[in-house]
Amino acid sequence: MTRVQTLDIMLPHYGDTALMQAAVQSVLDQTDKDWRLTVVDDGREPGVPEWFASLGDERVRYLRNEKNLGITRNFRKCVELVESTHFTMLGSDDLLLPTYVETLRAAIEAVPDAAIYQPGVEVIDEHGDPSTSLGDEVKRRLYAPKHNGRRLVLSGEPLAANLLGGNWLYFPSICWRADAVKAINFREDLSVIQDLALIIELIQRGEKLVVEPAPVFRYRRHSGSLSSAEALTGARFGEAVRFFNEVADDLDRHGWPKAARSARRHLSMRLHALTLLPGALRHRQSDATRRLLRYALTRSE
Incomplete structure (x- = not known):
């Protein structure tokens, strides 16, 4: 079995510096150390470049855009900067649990021909506490496939119909096969639903989606919004x-x-x-x- 290359973790950042720093720390805390983090900063918050310089970790690359690109263009830039065979587009207010890289690497090795790997996700609020919303409950109970703790491999029209009826995926937690995404990238004319558009196009091209049930990601919802x-x-x-x-x-x-x-x-x-x-x-x-x-x-x- 061929070992997966270094996992690229791309972090398009704009917003709260403290939450971004917590996201970065969650990468540093991985049990599997074979990762590379690239932060593409679309903001102008003071002290951020200096904080990254203080980390002194050669696996961490920090870039600040000369001008604000906006969400989708920054996503596209992150995709263009991916160097490995697989990558994750981590949200700057989300968190990896310590076994994220280890777990996703195992899923890729088990199903190497898939393009999308969705791990188990825990939802938290702005304070980091467990959170439950109506939308998340609907995702889990009505739309997400029942896996009973087993890895699933999904594809084709049934998967497309399922996701278009109710998108149960958590975009920032997904691990992607780089060549498949680079061939398409995110649509510049979409700013809200660009992740689903990319996924549906991948499915139409015959790509597979793997559900890895182990919870290794914390997705943050801000209740105040x-x-x-x-x-x-x-x-x-x-x-x-x-x-x-x-x-x-x-x-x-x-x-x-x-x-x-x-x-x-x-x-x-x-x-x-x-x-x-x-x-x-x-x-x-x-x-x-x-x-x-x-x-x-x-x-x-």
């Missing part, structure tokens, strides 16, 4: 509508009618819009309320 700030982004659902309609047409041409129907219904996204309505109403955000209602109740094509 659920009632107010996120409701302000009602406009973001316009991007989702455009994507789902486009991908539905593409899947029809691809000969995957079940997946196309799932895209046109995009039921979980509609339900998500409904869950944001109370926050929009409570904060008297009339424009967001109208957008959310229109998105949630518009008839499928």
Whole structure:
């Protein structure tokens, strides 16, 4: 069995410095030391370059963009900087558990021809405490496949239809096969749903997704944003509508009618819009309320 090359951990950063430092420390604490961390800083927070210089670890590379690229372009830059066969796009407020690299390396060695590896995830709040949200419970109970502690290998139209009905993946926790992602990269015209767009295209190209049930990642949800700030982004659902309609047409041409129907219904996204309505109403955000209602109740094509 061929050993997996050094795992590239890419960290596109913009935001809270303390949370980013905790994310970096979680990489430094890995039981498997064969990793390389590249931080691409899209911000201007003071003291950050100096903090990285103080680490004195040759496995850590820090780059600061000359100008702000925005989320998707910074993602694309991270992909271009990947040097190994596999990589993870770690969120700068998320955490790796100590056995992340060890566990993902084992999954890759067991199923080397997959392109997407989804490990087990624990959800935490802004304080690092365990957190449960309606969205996460729906993901776990209704959409995520039942693995009973066993590694799963998924592919094809059933997987595409499943994810377009309800995306149960946690993007920052995923490990990717670099050549597959570099051939596509993230779409520059998407800023919210670019991860799902990439995954669906990979599946259409015949790539496999591995579910590795061991919980080795902590995904952070910020509870304060659920009632107010996120409701302000009602406009973001316009991007989702455009994507789902486009991908539905593409899947029809691809000969995957079940997946196309799932895209046109995009039921979980509609339900998500409904869950944001109370926050929009409570904060008297009339424009967001109208957008959310229109998105949630518009008839499928």
